[in-house]
Amino acid sequence: MTNYSTQLTTLNIATRQSPLALWQAEHIKARLEQLYPDLQVNLVTMVTKGDKILDTPLAKIGGKGLFVKELEQALFDKRADIAVHSLKDVPMQLPKGLTLGAYCQRAAPTDAFVSNQYASLEALPKGAVLGTSSLRRQCQIKAYRPDLQIQSLRGNVGTRLSKLDAGEYDAIILATSGLQRMGLDERIRSELDVYISLPAVGQGALAIECRAGDEAVLSLLAPLNDDPSRICLIAERALNKHLQGGCQVPIAAYATLDEQKIELWLRGRVGSEDGQTLLKAERTIVLTGTQVEQEAQAERIGIEVAEDLLNQGADKILAAIYAAKQ
Template identity: 45%
Template sequence: MQTSLIKIGTRGSALALAQARETRSRLMAAHNLNEDEFEIVVIKTSGDRIQDRPLAEVGGKGLFTKEIEEALLDGSIDLAVHSSKDMPTVLPDGLEISTFLPREDARDAFLSPKANAPQDLPEGAVVGSSSLRRQAQLKRLRPDLEVVMYRGNLDTRIRKVSEGVVDATLLAHAGLRRLKLDEHVTSVLDTDVFLPAVGQGAICIESRVDDTRMLQLLAPIHCAMTAARLTLERAFLFEMDGSCRTPIAGLSEVDGNTIRFKGEVIKPDGSQTHRIEREGPVANAKAIGHEAGKALKAIAGPDFLES
């Protein structure tokens, strides 16, 4: 019997709130709980406050998690719901990613009234993206495109395309699907050309390592397949020293007892790419990720990453 509200911490964007509500719904179904036994606590993060410049200039990924993690550590919230691709590879002492929900489509979506795919855009077209990875991949494919920094929530980015502020944009297909905005998608992009960000499409739940009550509550909604995929991808990113400053991509897929992985690192101007592929038993996901990251880092060399 619950004696107090289960407090779920989240950012305040429409997508973040949808992910928190999905977590709440899964917990309600798993434990026969009512909605009034939960409280969704909105926490504004540094990443939400900074809208006028690329996040890479001011600290990268942790900007979307720091304040939420502080609330988790001081007991203001019981659980934190995040987009996995926002999570740093090293977490604060006392916290862990304990749960992954089933992963949505990890691919990027292309939105444009002027072309069916980036390859078909008019010469010199303007494409908006805040992601260094997507910017690098676009420049690799089409060096003639003008790629501009483009932030804001999904509704804002979609509106800017429809108003002609930019000719096109790329967004995570998962986020558009979760917000029922996928009618705006022109096409979904092949991962051979637009390999997604590590963790894209996956919701993760962070909790305190010693909070037995919450860990027991979360156990029934944990997706082991998503956990294996993200364990590999995050191990890869850890070895690559990945941050918002480096265009790094990676995606794993599970087929039976086998896990397959593709990873790449790209020059920000798209002029050079190094790729790696690995596969092995699902049980070895973490080791495969670490080995893939070390191997790709060695192939690319320190000058590539530092530049």
């Protein structure tokens, strides 16, 4: 007996073909099949523009939104019913007609230090070469270790690890959650403290995109929502949206929820690429009322932290970065 209102017999999931994206899609497929044994779930695999252009930093070719556009087109064309994303890759403004139908329980949000020679960021010698594709990581690590050489690193998880193993870098920084999902925990030498490298908006969380108004699909996805994660992620995305930030700019935001006190703590940062300037702001709020009211409060705190950063000059830092991309 199925427990969703409109009888769906099949559900198609749009996914990139990278190993991590396939793991994420398979993970959601397995959860849906467990919830709805009568439902046939299929993967619709595709290669995105972000997967094809590997020789240019993301910031110069349009940011991480390049990883989702083809998947969104599959939703519009009805070749797929849902798309599974790493939330940190999802632009703040969704195309009209699409919505995030589920925020799944967040995994580790931290950045992982990976090296074959050194145990931690602190252990790297002066002048060591550190690889990352993220301006957010770059600006925060440069602020902490200005003596390091930070070089661009693109490709899927396996490609990046291969470049490290080939000796192109002394160390690289990857998302902890991605390595753990791929069963590569042993490659993590240490996790960066959020004091050093505050995570990206949505890092560690999976989100499921679908057509707005598709009540059958939205009903089916409802059990995959994790309310505490959702509250935190709404706050982080509200901050980024108010800063008019894309996915590939030096903006960091990390929210945590004390479920006993129902207290939300949001920290935000904006930094210059050279690490010379690193702006910080934070707020806490005790959430009250219904879930809808709490989500509105989470959105409001995101805007307040963004306003604090703007008052410190975040708009000038971001404008300079956007101008450099032209």
